[in-house]
Amino acid sequence: MNILLIYAHPESRSLNGSLRDFAIAHLKAKGHEVKVSDLYKMQWKAALDPDDTPGYDHQMPFNPAVESQRVFAAGAQPKDVEIEQAKLLWADAVIFQFPMWWFSMPAILKGWVDRVYAYGFAYGVGEHSEKHWGDRYGEGTLAGKRAMLTVTMGGWESHYSDRGVSGALNDVLFPIQHGILFYPGFTVLPPFPVYKTGKVDAARFDQLCSAYAARLDNLFTDQPLPFRRQNAGDYDIPALTLKPHIAPGRHDLGIHLTDSDAT
Amino acid sequence: MNILLIYAHPESRSLNGSLRDFAIAHLKAKGHEVKVSDLYKMQWKAALDPDDTPGYDHQMPFNPAVESQRVFAAGAQPKDVEIEQAKLLWADAVIFQFPMWWFSMPAILKGWVDRVYAYGFAYGVGEHSEKHWGDRYGEGTLAGKRAMLTVTMGGWESHYSDRGVSGALNDVLFPIQHGILFYPGFTVLPPFPVYKTGKVDAARFDQLCSAYAARLDNLFTDQPLPFRRQNAGDYDIPALTLKPHIAPGRHDLGIHLTDSDAT
Numbered sequence: 001m002n003i004l005l006i007y008a009h010p011e012s013r014s015l016n017g018s019l020r021d022f023a024i025a026h027l028k029a030k031g032h033e034v035k036v037s038d039l040y041k042m043q044w045k046a047a048l049d050p051d052d053t054p055g056y057d058h059q060m061p062f063n064p065a066v067e068s069q070r071v072f073a074a075g076a077q078p079k080d081v082e083i084e085q086a087k088l089l090w091a092d093a094v095i096f097q098f099p100m101w102w103f104s105m106p107a108i109l110k111g112w113v114d115r116v117y118a119y120g121f122a123y124g125v126g127e128h129s130e131k132h133w134g135d136r137y138g139e140g141t142l143a144g145k146r147a148m149l150t151v152t153m154g155g156w157e158s159h160y161s162d163r164g165v166s167g168a169l170n171d172v173l174f175p176i177q178h179g180i181l182f183y184p185g186f187t188v189l190p191p192f193p194v195y196k197t198g199k200v201d202a203a204r205f206d207q208l209c210s211a212y213a214a215r216l217d218n219l220f221t222d223q224p225l226p227f228r229r230q231n232a233g234d235y236d237i238p239a240l241t242l243k244p245h246i247a248p249g250r251h252d253l254g255i256h257l258t259d260s261d262a263t
Numbered sequence: 264m265n266i267l268l269i270y271a272h273p274e275s276r277s278l279n280g281s282l283r284d285f286a287i288a289h290l291k292a293k294g295h296e297v298k299v300s301d302l303y304k305m306q307w308k309a310a311l312d313p314d315d316t317p318g319y320d321h322q323m324p325f326n327p328a329v330e331s332q333r334v335f336a337a338g339a340q341p342k343d344v345e346i347e348q349a350k351l352l353w354a355d356a357v358i359f360q361f362p363m364w365w366f367s368m369p370a371i372l373k374g375w376v377d378r379v380y381a382y383g384f385a386y387g388v389g390e391h392s393e394k395h396w397g398d399r400y401g402e403g404t405l406a407g408k409r410a411m412l413t414v415t416m417g418g419w420e421s422h423y424s425d426r427g428v429s430g431a432l433n434d435v436l437f438p439i440q441h442g443i444l445f446y447p448g449f450t451v452l453p454p455f456p457v458y459k460t461g462k463v464d465a466a467r468f469d470q471l472c473s474a475y476a477a478r479l480d481n482l483f484t485d486q487p488l489p490f491r492r493q494n495a496g497d498y499d500i501p502a503l504t505l506k507p508h509i510a511p512g513r514h515d516l517g518i519h520l521t522d523s524d525a526t
Contacts, residue, residue, distance in 0.1 A: 040312065048364075048370070062277070102438075102443050103439075103442030107374030108310040110368075111370030114365065156503070158504055163514055164502075166442065167441065167519065175438065178430065179367075238419070252516070253430055253515070
């Protein structure tokens, strides 16, 4: 299969770099094709601005969505953006690997999302009516592809547990897993978290690689996070609120998973 | 009082620009001192990299936290970072204004956080023991200061309501409000959200300004989000999990608010 690894750490001689190299070698050994977007190495431009929309008339106020729609439709996007979109279309699965910085992704990776996720590509896709609110949250350009976060943290697993002070990991990652991955259509796998990155000796690194190998081997068979599809009947449209009989009375993020009625 | 406005939108001739200008004028008219960090105008460097830590020995692997600690302690940080830290220390309140892009902040603002939040300034502060896990989540360098998000969204209010498909707004913003603001000590006010930004005519803009003025006038008196302090007894240390008798059995993000027992 075709696997794209988006990597966002400034140092290759690091735990992140070692895990990246392990994943690439392991996936290739299993017969996969692998492409890598090493954002620091590529000196990826992070800030979305008018330079991203060639032909923009500076007399007019710059509206990022309007301009993105125009250049995407016209095939006039910057080359670096087009290349990343082509990699996404090529991939059967995408791994986003990054260190958790301030409970989100490093700026350089956020800038990859802001710029590559064009209007007409990742949003503004599909019928938009009172019955179908765009192809998003389970439908869209990237439907049928799998995505997984590989995320490293200095903190402990308990700090990100269900009642941990930093917030449960899947809740902290909700804006990414649901808002960035599920939105344009990805099937989202549970993340592969690495905790206590300050304390990784050779023995622990071997353990991490074994655990990572198991996840990589099951990339196409593991059960995904069962996010509810927006247009499949669970939400009222256009309010886009969960219907009252589903997870009644609840308003935690878990209600957006189809197994929430069982928990 | 001293108020810092961090602004991250690429266009001044926009709803965001107009709201920024309104806030500055309104706060000044009420007698406040106002400073602005207009990140696009400043061409803020977004990606944290070795250039941020002068004196770094490139023979060694680049460890962002270790290098940050070194240059912060040595007074050897880049000038742009020092200036922003000084603004934060000067401020009594900080407003972060940005459009919600992919359920988080634009990359340029994330890069402001990644670079300005140095080790010894925003993290790695205070006693770190089995009784006190650093000055964070309610303590820290920025304790005593207030912070508020002013965030614009194309989506509808219902989409971000308690059962809305995008996730409840305060849950989507948890990594920012709790992880970026509360962590280094800010007292966090409820956000000022602006929905349906595609449909703002003059009448609605006036309404928005009235509502915004009310929030700005109450910046120092409004009740903050009552996040639980990490070291004040609600969490077991060092596991940093909420004690079993608090919000028993629950594991939604709301448990990290002191009013969660009541909801």
